[in-house]
Structure formats: structure tokens, C-alpha cells
Amino acid sequence: MAQLKYISGFGNECASEDPCCPGALPEGQNNPQVCPYNLYAEQLSGSAFTCPRSTNKRSWLYRILPSVSHKPFESIDQGHVTHNWDEVDPDPNQLRWKPFEIPKASQKQVDFVSGLHTLCGAGDIRSNNGLAIHIFLCNTSMANRCFYNSDGDFLIVPQKGKLLIYTEFGKMLVQPNEICVIQRGMRFSIAVFEETRGYILEVYGVHFELPDLGPIGANGLANPRDFLIPVAWYEDRQVPDGYTVINKYQGKLFAAKQEFSPFNVVAWHGNYTPYKYNLENFMVINSVAFDHADPSIFTVLTAKSVRPGVAIADFVIFPPRWGVADKTFRPPYYHRNCMSEFMGLIKGHYEAKQGGFLPGGGSLHNSMTPHGPDADCFEKASKAKLAPERIAEGTMTFMFESSLSLAVTKWGLKTSNCLDENYYKCWEPLKSHFTPNSRNPAGPH
Numbered sequence: 001m002a003q004l005k006y007i008s009g010f011g012n013e014c015a016s017e018d019p020c021c022p023g024a025l026p027e028g029q030n031n032p033q034v035c036p037y038n039l040y041a042e043q044l045s046g047s048a049f050t051c052p053r054s055t056n057k058r059s060w061l062y063r064i065l066p067s068v069s070h071k072p073f074e075s076i077d078q079g080h081v082t083h084n085w086d087e088v089d090p091d092p093n094q095l096r097w098k099p100f101e102i103p104k105a106s107q108k109q110v111d112f113v114s115g116l117h118t119l120c121g122a123g124d125i126r127s128n129n130g131l132a133i134h135i136f137l138c139n140t141s142m143a144n145r146c147f148y149n150s151d152g153d154f155l156i157v158p159q160k161g162k163l164l165i166y167t168e169f170g171k172m173l174v175q176p177n178e179i180c181v182i183q184r185g186m187r188f189s190i191a192v193f194e195e196t197r198g199y200i201l202e203v204y205g206v207h208f209e210l211p212d213l214g215p216i217g218a219n220g221l222a223n224p225r226d227f228l229i230p231v232a233w234y235e236d237r238q239v240p241d242g243y244t245v246i247n248k249y250q251g252k253l254f255a256a257k258q259e260f261s262p263f264n265v266v267a268w269h270g271n272y273t274p275y276k277y278n279l280e281n282f283m284v285i286n287s288v289a290f291d292h293a294d295p296s297i298f299t300v301l302t303a304k305s306v307r308p309g310v311a312i313a314d315f316v317i318f319p320p321r322w323g324v325a326d327k328t329f330r331p332p333y334y335h336r337n338c339m340s341e342f343m344g345l346i347k348g349h350y351e352a353k354q355g356g357f358l359p360g361g362g363s364l365h366n367s368m369t370p371h372g373p374d375a376d377c378f379e380k381a382s383k384a385k386l387a388p389e390r391i392a393e394g395t396m397t398f399m400f401e402s403s404l405s406l407a408v409t410k411w412g413l414k415t416s417n418c419l420d421e422n423y424y425k426c427w428e429p430l431k432s433h434f435t436p437n438s439r440n441p442a443g444p445h
Contacts, residue, residue, distance in 0.1 A: 004170075004171055004172065004173055004230070005231045006172075006228035006229055006230060006231065006276075007228070007229040007230075007231060008225050008226075008227070008228060008229075009224055009225055009227060009229070010210055010222075010224040010225075010227040010275065011209070011210075011224070011271055012224075012229070012271060013269075013270065013271045014229055014269065014270070014271070014273065015267075015268070015269035016169070016170070016230075016231045016232040016267065016268055016269070017062075017232050017266065017267035017268075018232045018233055018234050018266050018267065020234075020266075021036075021037055021266045021267065023036055024036050024037055024039065024062055024232075024266045024267035025062065025267045025269060026041070026062070030043070030060050031060075035062055036062070037062075037266060039062040039063060039064065039266055039267075040062070040063050040064070040065065040066045041060060041061075041062055042060070042061045042062075042063060042066050042067060043058055043059070043060050043061070044058065044059050044060075044061060044168075044185055044186070044270075044272060045057070045058045045272070046058060046059075046183055046184060046185065046207060046272040047207075047272075057183075057207065057270075057271055057272040058270050058271070058272050059169075059268055059269065059270025059271065059272040059273060060268060060269055060270055061168060061265045061267075061268045062265065062266050062267040062268065063168075063234075063264050063265045063266065064234070064236055064260070064264040064266065065260055065264060067187070067262060069258060069260075070245060070256040070257065070258035071256050071257045071258065072256060073247060073249075073254040073255065073256040074254060074255060074256070075252060075253070075254055076246070076253050076254060076255045077253070078252065078253055079113075079114060079116060079117075079253070080116065080117040080118060080409075080411045080415070081116050081117075081118055081134070081248070081251075081253060082118045082251065082409055082411075083118070083121065083125050083132065083151075083250075083251030084251075084409075085121060085122060085407035085409075086407070087407075087409055087410040088408065088409070088410050088413055088414070090407065091408060091413065092366060092368075092369055093369070093424070094363070094364075094365055094369055094370075094371055094423055094424060095363060095364040095365075095366075095408065095412075095419065095423065096356065096357060096361065096362070096363040096364075096419075096420040096423040097361045097362045097363070097412070097416070097418045097419055097420060098358065098361050098418045098419075098420055099197075099358050099359065099360035099361045099418070100117075100135050100137055100197060100360055100361065100362075100416060100418050101137070101416075101417075101418065102137045102138070102139060102160070102195040102196070102197050103115070103137060103138075103139055103195075104139065104195070105139035105140060105195065109139060109140040110137065110138045110139055110140060111138050111140050111141060111142045111143070111145065111190070111192075112136055112138050112142055112147070112163075112190040112192070113142065113145065113147050113246055113253075114138070115136050115137040115138035115139075116134050116135075116136055116200075117134060117135045117136070117137065117411050117416070118132055118133075118134050118409050118411065118412075119133045119134060119135055119342075119362070119408065119409060119411070119412040120132070120133050120342065120364060120406040120407060120408045120409060120412055121133060121202075121406060121407065121409075122340075122402070122404035122405060122406050122407060123204060123312075123404055124204075125151045125152075125204055125250055125251050126250060127205075128152075128204050128205025128206075129204060129205050129312070130203075130204045130205075130312070130404060131152075131201065131202060131203045131204065131303075131312055131313050131400075131402055131404065132152075132202045133199070133200065133201055133202070133342055133400055133406070134199070134200040134202060135197070135198075135199060135200070135362075136156075136196075136197065136198050136199075136200060137196075137197050138190075138192055138195075138196050138197075139192070139194075139195045139196065140192065141190065141191035141192055142189045142190055142191065144239055144241075144242070144243050144244060145189060145243075145244045145245075145246060146166075146187045146188060146189040146243070146244075146245055146246065146262050146263075147187070147188060147189070147245075147246045147247075147248070148185055148186060148187040148188070148245070148246075148247055148248075149182070149184060149185070149202070149247075149248045150184065150185065150247055150248060150249040150250075151184070151202070151204055151248055151249065151250065151251065152184055152202045152203050152204040152205065153181060153182070153183045153184050153202065153203050153206075153207055153208060153303075154181065154182045154200050154201075154202055155179060155180075155181050155200065155201040155202075155203075155208060155301065155315055156174065156179060156180050156181070156182065156198060156199075156200050157179050157198050157199040157200070157201075157344065157346065157398060158174055158175065158176050158178070158179075158196070158197075158198040159176055159197050159198045159199065159344070159345075159346050159347075159359060159360050160176065160194075160195070160196055160197040160198070160359075160360060161176070161192055161193060161194045161195065161196030161197065161198075162174065162175040162176070162192075162193060162196075163175075163180075163190050163191070163192060163196070163198075164190070164191040164192075164193075165180065165182070165188055165189070165190050165191075165274070166188060166189045166190075166191070166263050167182065167186060167187070167188045167230060167263070167274045168186060168187050168188075168262065168263060168265045168268075169186070169229070169230050169232065169265065169268055169273050169274055170230030170231045170232055170233045171230055171233055172228075172230050172274065172276050174276050176198075176346055176347065177278065177279050177280060177346060177347070177396055178276055178277065178278045178279065179276065179277050179279065179300075179315070180274060180275065180276040180277075181208055181274060181275055181276075181301070182274050183207060183272060183273070183274060184207075186274055187245065187262045187263075188274070189263070197360050199344045199362070199398075199400075201313055201315060201400045203303040203312055203313050204312075206303045206304060206305075206312055207303065208301040208302065208303050208315070209301065209302060209303070209304070210222060210224065210301065210302075211296075211299045211301075211302045211314075216285060219283070220283045220285050221282065221283055221285065221297075221298075221299065221300070222277060222281070222282055222283075222300045222301070223281070223283060226277060226278065226281040227275045227276070227277050228275060228276050228277070229273045229274070229275050230273075230274065232265060232266065232267050232268055233263070234263060234264050234265055234266045235261050235263050235264065236261075236264060237260065237261040237264075238259060238260055239258075239259055239260060239261065240259060242257035242258070242259065243257065243258050243259065243260060243261060243262065244256070244257060245257075245258060245262060277300070279300070279317055279319060279346075279396060279398075280319075282298075282300060282317060282319050284298070284319055284321040285297055286321060286322075286323075287324075287325050287328075288324055288325075289325065289326065290325050290326050290327050290328050291325065291328055292325070292328070292332075292333060295316055295318075295332075295399065295401075296314070296316070298316045298317055298318060298319075299314050299315070299316050300315045300316065300317055301314070301315045302314045302315070305403060307403075310403045311401070311402070311403060312402060312403065312404065313400055313401065313402045314399075314400075314401045314402075315398065315399075315400060316398065316399040316400075316401055317396065317397070317398045317399075318350070318392055318395075318396075318397040318398070318399075319392060319396060320390065320391065320392045320393045320394070320395065321390075321391055321392065322388060322389070322390060322391065323388070323389050323390075323391040324388045325386070326386055327386070328386070329381055329382065330381055330384070330386070330391075331373045331377055331378075331381050332372060332373060333372060334370065334371070334372030334373070335370070335371060335372055336368050336369070336370045336371075337365070337367070337368065338367055338368065338403070339367065339401050339402060339403055340364070340365070340366045340367050340401065340402045340403075340404060340405055340406045341364070341365045341366075341371070341399055341400075341401050342362060342363070342364045342399065342400040342401075342402075342406070343357075343362060343363045343364075343365075343397060343398070343399045343400075344361070344362045344397070344398055344399075344400075345357060345358060345359045345360070345361065345362075345395075345396075345397050345398075346359060346396040346397070346398065347359055347394070347395060347396050348392070348394045348395025348396065348397075349395055350395070350397045356374075356420065356423070356426060361418070361420075363423075364406065364408065366405055366406055367405040372427075374426035374427060375426065375427060375428070375429035375430045375431075376429075378430065
């Protein structure tokens with residue numbers, strides 16, 4: 001595969017044209033009477049026209065045929081995609097899933113869209129407020145099929161297998177330990193090379209942005225220049241048997257046929273684009289004295305709510321780093337949180353739970369559900385010598401955190417057959433170390 005090229009920078013105003021058609025971008029205006037190369041001009045808006053300049057998102061696409069040229073959309077089978085948060089009764093327990101099983105290509109071919117499974121979510125699509133968490137399990141590439149989401153943005157986290165993503169803006173190769181964001185309304189098709197699995201955080205009505213840094217200053221966490229945007233690439237390809245465009249609209253799936261590839265954009269400019277990011281580039285900031293910084297210090301991207309400091313969703317990672325805190329229980333502390341926390345594992349193991357929480361699986365600790373290190377982790381960390389040490393080397397754990405209380409789907413609780421019914425047992429061996437007659441007992445437990 002030829003090395004793909006990218007433009008650098010988060011949220012930048014960018015311009016790109018396929019080198020096969022130099023000068024394809026109009027000069028000095030967006031919508032000339034006749035575009036260069038007799039292309040069609042089409043605007044893709046990711047925000048209201050009247051949004052403040054700092055939040056106004058749009059791109060102009062110069063394409064061989066406009067996206068409006070298609071047969072009528074018709075409803076298709078939903079598979080395991082849903083926005084029905086009342087399928088099953090609420091469950092306040094700590095939930096953990098074993099690795100989600102990928103269908104074998106020898107038994108059934110499943111592409112990215114067919115392999116979408118909604119795990120949990122909250123909110124309302126029609127009022128543009130809420131989120132969903134999906135798992136994708138696939139083994140074959142999308143052939144003459146593309147997908148676009150009218151409901152929200154997709155933050156895609158591949159866990160097994162790389163994704164070659166064709167978009168209207170160009171091509172991206174996204175591998176495990178990288179993420180990508182396909183924003184609302186953007187058409188894309190995914191090619192895979194093996195049995196492939198990953199996680200998706202979908203947010204309605206808002207877009208992901210970099211978190212404010214406050215006292216951290218101008219640099220740190222995910223730096224803007226490390227986000228990569230594809231460069232223009234087009235194919236002028238007719239599909240006489242029909243190219244299928246799949247749309248997720250108000251939580252339902254619809255399909256329409258057209259006779260050409262949707263990836264026919266010769267040039268584009270704007271600030272509303274897909275993008276990718278390598279998690280290895282995250283600049284970790286943490287405590288260098290004692291106690292813990294809150295996990296929010298590991299936020300890569302945030303989708304803000306209307307309440308200051310409260311997110312519809314945060315994407316947080318726990319990357320390799322140094323642990324140096326003195327007089328401190330270093331693993332994550334026991335916690336009850338007004339936020340909901342879904343955790344996934346890309347590779348390795350998670351420091352607070354060495355067993356049971358595996359790559360390709362996940363856990364959910366919903367609003368005010370207690371959680372924390374298992375008994376074995378607590379005992380070891382309470383007795384450990386507090387020397388500087390590398391933490392999470394060779395691993396990558398992430399968290400989708402939300403201010404919303406998440407409802408789990410029937411697929412998540414039952415049909416997937418991956419729910420770990422014994423999760424609660426990891427805390428059963430915890431025992432009291434209370435010493436009522438000694439405030440300062442000698443040594444660790």
C-alpha cells in the first residue's frame with residue numbers, strides 16, 4: 001500500500017486538491033458559475049450558518065457529480081443498531097464484558113455496517129442531545145457500499161485489525177492505538193484486511209474538540225499538530241449495478257442506490273473534515289509529588305454540553321507513563337462518580353484489574369455505581385515499595401466518560417453472550433484492615 005499523505009492540525013482551515021487536477025479549487029470564491037474542470041460545488045455544513053466564527057464548521061467540496069443524485073432512500077434491516085434505551089430494565093450493577101466475538105469469514109461475511117452493535121447509550125437523537133456506544137465486529141471490506149451518519153459524529157477506536165477508510169476528503173489508514181473521527185454527514189467506506197474489532201463513541205448534536213488546558217498552559221495532552229487530515233483523492237468510477245449509500249437517520253438505517261462512486265471529490269477546502277490521531281503522541285501530565293490527579297488529566301477529546309465543565313462525552317486514555325507519587329496508593333482509587341464510565345482495552349492489561357478485563361472487551365460503571373481496584377491489586381499496591389516505576393508499559397486502556405446515565409441494550413446484556421456474570425467476585429476477597437487501637441499501625445497491610 002502506497003504511503004498516504006495527510007494535512008496536520010486540529011480544526012484548521014485547510015485546502016486540498018487531487019494532483020491529477022491542478023487548479024481544481026476555485027480562486028477567490030466558493031461557488032463560481034462554472035467550476036474548474038466543470039465540477040459541481042457542494043457545501044457540507046457541520047454547524048448552523050449563524051454559529052460564532054470560532055465554532056462554525058463547513059467545507060466546500062468540488063465533485064464530479066453532487067451527492068443529491070441518487071434513488072430514494074428505503075428502510076433496511078437494522079441489525080443490532082438501536083437507539084431504544086428502554087429495551088431492558090435498568091441495571092445499576094458493575095458490568096464487564098469478555099472480548100466480543102468476531103464472526104469468522106469462513107462462516108459469514110460481515111462488513112463494518114453489518115457488524116455494528118449498539119452496546120449502550122442515552123439521550124434523544126431528534127433533539128440532538130446524547131450519545132451511543134457501539135462495538136464493530138467485521139471480517140470483510142465494504143464493497144460498493146458507503147455509510148454516513150445524519151445523527152452524530154463517530155469516534156472510532158480500532159482494537160484488532162487496521163482500517164483503510166475512504167472518505168469524501170481522501171483516504172486514511174487507522175491502526176490499533178490510533179483513533180479517527182468521522183463527523184456528522186461525511187460519507188465513508190471501510191476496507192479491512194483480517195477479522196477486525198473495535199469501539200465507537202457516537203455523540204449527537206455536538207462535535208469533539210480539544211479540552212481547555214487551564215493552568216497546564218499552552219502545551220500538553222493531545223497537541224493540535226498531531227491530528228492528521230486526509231488529502232484530496234478521487235475516483236471517477238461508474239457502478240452500473242448500483243452503489244449503495246447507507247444512512248443512519250433518527251437511529252434507523254436506510255439505503256439508496258446511485259450509479260457512481262461517492263468518492264468523486266476532486267478538491268475541497270474548509271474546516272469540517274475527518275481526522276485521525278496516534279495515541280502514542282499524547283503528552284502525559286500527572287502528579288509528581290503525592291496523591292492522584294483526576295483522570296480528566298488524560299482527556300484526548302471532549303464533546304461539551306451546555307453546562308460549563310460538564311461533557312456529553314470525554315475520550316480519555318491511560319497510556320504508558322511514570323509513577324512517582326510518594327505516600328500514595330498509586331492505582332486508581334475506589335470511586336463513586338456522578339458521571340458514567342465505559343472502559344475498553346486496546347492492548348495489554350489494565351493496572352487496576354490484571355485479570356478478567358481483556359483486550360476487545362469492556363466494562364461499564366454507570367452513574368454512582370462504586371468501582372475500583374480488585375482485591376489482589378489493593379493488597380499488592382498497599383505493600384509495594386514506592387520507587388519510581390513505569391506504569392502501563394505496552395498497554396493502552398481508554399474510557400468513554402459521560403454526564404448521562406447510560407442504558408444498556410438487549411444485545412449488550414443478553415444477545416452478545418459476552419457479559420461476565422462473575423465480575424462482582426473480584427471485590428469479594430476485600431477484607432477489613434481496621435485497627436481501632438492504633439492510628440498508625442506499623443508498616444503497610
